[in-house]
Amino acid sequence: MKVSKCKGMVDLLPLDMTKFRHIEQVFRDSCLKRGYDEIRTPTLEYLHLFTASGTLTPDMLGRVYSFLDWDGWSGERVVLRPDGTIPAVRLYLEKLESDKITKLFYVENTFTFEETGSERRERWQCGAELIGSSEPLADVELMLLATEVLRELGIGPLMVRLSHAGLIKTLLAELGLGAAEQTEIFDRVLEGDIKALGAIKTDNAELERALALLLDVKGISPEFVGNVRALLGKALPNFEPSLNDLASITEMLSAMDCPYEIDITSGRGFEYYTGIMFQFYSSTERVGGGGRYDDLIPLVGGPPIPASGFALYVDRLMDMLKMEAISYQRVLVKPLASDMSVLKTSLETARLLREAGYITELDLGQEKPSGYRWLLSMPKHGLFQLVDQVTGKKSKASSQAEVLKIMEESN
Amino acid sequence: MKLALPKGRLLQDTAALLEKAGLGLTGYNESARSYRPTSTKFSDLFPKVFQEKDIPIQVAIGNYDLGICGLDWVEELLAKYPSGDLVKVGELGYGKNDLYVVASRYAGVSSVGEINNGFEKVRIVSEYQNLAELFALRQRLRRFSILPIWGAAEVYPPESAELAIIAEASVGSFAKYDLVPLARILMSKAVLIANRNSLAKAAMSKLLTYIRTTEAVTEEESPMPIVMGGRLKKLPKDDSVIRLALPDGHQQRPTMEFLKEAGIGIRGYSEPLKTRRPAIDMNGTSVKVIRPQDMPSQVANENFDLAVTGEDWLKDHLYRFPSSPAKKILGLGFGRVTIVAVVSEDLPINDVNQLRNQVGRLLVTVRVASEYVNIADKYARDNHLERYKIIPTWGASEAFLPEDADLLIENTETGKTLSKHKLRVIETLFKSSACLIGSNSALSDPIKRGRIEHIIKIMEETAKRG
Numbered sequence: 001m002k003v004s005k006c007k008g009m010v011d012l013l014p015l016d017m018t019k020f021r022h023i024e025q026v027f028r029d030s031c032l033k034r035g036y037d038e039i040r041t042p043t044l045e046y047l048h049l050f051t052a053s054g055t056l057t058p059d060m061l062g063r064v065y066s067f068l069d070w071d072g073w074s075g076e077r078v079v080l081r082p083d084g085t086i087p088a089v090r091l092y093l094e095k096l097e098s099d100k101i102t103k104l105f106y107v108e109n110t111f112t113f114e115e116t117g118s119e120r121r122e123r124w125q126c127g128a129e130l131i132g133s134s135e136p137l138a139d140v141e142l143m144l145l146a147t148e149v150l151r152e153l154g155i156g157p158l159m160v161r162l163s164h165a166g167l168i169k170t171l172l173a174e175l176g177l178g179a180a181e182q183t184e185i186f187d188r189v190l191e192g193d194i195k196a197l198g199a200i201k202t203d204n205a206e207l208e209r210a211l212a213l214l215l216d217v218k219g220i221s222p223e224f225v226g227n228v229r230a231l232l233g234k235a236l237p238n239f240e241p242s243l244n245d246l247a248s249i250t251e252m253l254s255a256m257d258c259p260y261e262i263d264i265t266s267g268r269g270f271e272y273y274t275g276i277m278f279q280f281y282s283s284t285e286r287v288g289g290g291g292r293y294d295d296l297i298p299l300v301g302g303p304p305i306p307a308s309g310f311a312l313y314v315d316r317l318m319d320m321l322k323m324e325a326i327s328y329q330r331v332l333v334k335p336l337a338s339d340m341s342v343l344k345t346s347l348e349t350a351r352l353l354r355e356a357g358y359i360t361e362l363d364l365g366q367e368k369p370s371g372y373r374w375l376l377s378m379p380k381h382g383l384f385q386l387v388d389q390v391t392g393k394k395s396k397a398s399s400q401a402e403v404l405k406i407m408e409e410s411n
Numbered sequence: 412m413k414l415a416l417p418k419g420r421l422l423q424d425t426a427a428l429l430e431k432a433g434l435g436l437t438g439y440n441e442s443a444r445s446y447r448p449t450s451t452k453f454s455d456l457f458p459k460v461f462q463e464k465d466i467p468i469q470v471a472i473g474n475y476d477l478g479i480c481g482l483d484w485v486e487e488l489l490a491k492y493p494s495g496d497l498v499k500v501g502e503l504g505y506g507k508n509d510l511y512v513v514a515s516r517y518a519g520v521s522s523v524g525e526i527n528n529g530f531e532k533v534r535i536v537s538e539y540q541n542l543a544e545l546f547a548l549r550q551r552l553r554r555f556s557i558l559p560i561w562g563a564a565e566v567y568p569p570e571s572a573e574l575a576i577i578a579e580a581s582v583g584s585f586a587k588y589d590l591v592p593l594a595r596i597l598m599s600k601a602v603l604i605a606n607r608n609s610l611a612k613a614a615m616s617k618l619l620t621y622i623r624t625t626e627a628v629t630e631e632e633s634p635m636p637i638v639m640g641g642r643l644k645k646l647p648k649d650d651s652v653i654r655l656a657l658p659d660g661h662q663q664r665p666t667m668e669f670l671k672e673a674g675i676g677i678r679g680y681s682e683p684l685k686t687r688r689p690a691i692d693m694n695g696t697s698v699k700v701i702r703p704q705d706m707p708s709q710v711a712n713e714n715f716d717l718a719v720t721g722e723d724w725l726k727d728h729l730y731r732f733p734s735s736p737a738k739k740i741l742g743l744g745f746g747r748v749t750i751v752a753v754v755s756e757d758l759p760i761n762d763v764n765q766l767r768n769q770v771g772r773l774l775v776t777v778r779v780a781s782e783y784v785n786i787a788d789k790y791a792r793d794n795h796l797e798r799y800k801i802i803p804t805w806g807a808s809e810a811f812l813p814e815d816a817d818l819l820i821e822n823t824e825t826g827k828t829l830s831k832h833k834l835r836v837i838e839t840l841f842k843s844s845a846c847l848i849g850s851n852s853a854l855s856d857p858i859k860r861g862r863i864e865h866i867i868k869i870m871e872e873t874a875k876r877g
Contacts, residue, residue, distance in 0.1 A: 048554040051547075061548045073711040073732040075534065075556035115494045 008121030019318045024107050027126040030149050031105040039104050041087035047077040057187045063113040080111035084127040093302040101132040129309035136248040139276050160260040161279040163267035166242035194265040206233050219262035222250040272296040288312035332372040334363035337380040346378045349400050412456050415478035417463040424505040432621040446810035462805040471497040474815050476609035482599040490541035496607035501624025506601035508578045513590040515569030523594045536567040537576035561702040566687035571714035651858045653696040656718035658703040665745040673873040711737040716853035723843035730785035736850040744874050746845040748822040752838040755813035763794050780816035787820040
């Protein structure tokens, strides 16, 4: 019986880690350049942070890893972080709250139980939160940040699918549904039930026409929002704020040539969304998502501060990332004698080569050295011997400087 | 074919059902001392008797092909582990035991919808901790804690919990506890359950024909029955009253005798137990009778100032929660037991090293059964039983060996029961007897300290004499 990893958990192998770090680096650089600050929240949080209504959907709450901590005799549970945004908001309220705009980002794992164990139960995400602005420009900035990261990673063709939590909530209210039913249908949309909205019947002709348009047509310009507005007519003023918001956002996205599609059934994720919801797709694969969550900070006990954010799904990006075989210039330094002077020269040479940017290892008894561009042998007397594994060319050098020169000339 | 049968509540009706079915079982009745009845009709049938609560897990993990127990315990298992191999075959038509969410009449709430506004933080006590958590999540309770208990849930509200989830045959029974039912979350009867893989491949048709289920298990909407009674005003809380917990079960009789010896008069704490809130002749002290297993966590949570429990249960609690404020104040000297590690006499194992070597050589998983989950876990950990799993039991643990567990951590008074079940003690873990426990905060409370010290002094003198 071999010892194996836990069901639903994933090992990241050397190539996976190379991809992981590459994604992380591109994301971090893009965030830092825009003035976002990095944070990291703890893996364990109190369960009650997530149980308030309007945070996680009941389906998500039913799949969290909750348990009693070593001091949990009161029966109050802790949870392995199931989401990145709510802990970030908790951290903001506990440590950072101010009247300024706060921009935060993080690379964190989240844990969600999945029954079969064939999918990941631990997932990694690159998340960004923009706290303190209610402007559509803030949402657009987040979308542009995400698409820029995806483009730099070579992920594409990109498509941003837009939905609007405010619009859906107004729709459900105008359709005359009770509060519990509104929440239930909104949750079903968020959990991916694209038929949830279509099944609702209404006697209101304006509403019916507008709903049909929203469900049947995927808008690709701000004009679509105008068309919806025309069908709704002046009789339904409650839709105005959401439609204005959607119009401003799509105008800006069009101006920036960001490809998008308005699809109200596309919203995914969290009950805490209040405004625009955006999902990032590469072809049919969803690689990230986010939205505006103006009510979340008050829900977890803070003042009414608006906020918006997104997360990119690192695991999916790793699967899609095409990385050329890593073309590092690796060197293996092999001392041919074990006396101190040879070892000293070998170690010093290795250090100089590293300083010059080569990945340099000392031969510790590899049987068949592979994966190295250069093999450098250090004899007790006489010249250094250098073999270029790519061309098979053998050279001799009398000094470290000469070794470096040969290597550089070969590139 | 292996069949798990319930002890206790469902025993009589189940025995009658099997009798009618013509299984020809001998040794399955209230007075039987064995856990292994035999069938004269089916020579390949191996029935075994369990605590009802243990049966769903035994069937789900495939130790038993078929089982009979209440739907409540099936749903309790499925609430946390929905993807297991347990199939509900059908209802058996007896053993009604519905699950209700209840609050005290004095709590000021009368429906589920009022819970979030009625309480800032909701403590829920229940023997059904998974169903309790499911209820709390579905109701979107904002801040809650679940206190799993061994029993006596009805005595917790309002002082020690806001809500309790309790199984009762009829909704009318709550009035006598001053409880108001807020919701019925499950309608439960005895059910026949089967292991999915057994159903898929084993020949069980005969047995399934003999044990007739009346109908399929249905997930019906369960409307709340209307209850008369209504709510009362909240009671004023008196912070100076000392709250003392006394045990039921095996420890009740010696505790009664100890209190008598100490000259402490108490009315209603008798066998059989008439009330869980007996009156004590001691000013400013209130008494509740709960399970000794539940006392350490109740004291840690400041629901009680003092409690009479066993050192074994305190230890089990402290192994799980090392920084818990519950601590032993005084040894009372009665209720002496020894906690031992036990294997079947059939195994050629005399000590834990031999067990460990056996495990290492065969690369098997040791199944450790115990009522003391945390003591058992620590024992297995400390002795490096490489692969082990803890099987929590709710009594009658000695029946688990040898088929359903390899090692048992159990208490024994004289060792007679162990040898009767052909079990061998391989190690003595520790000796345990009754003790008085309390928490630091109660002991340092300026208002209560005097009275608490008085009670401790009386008990200390009695223990010395005893």
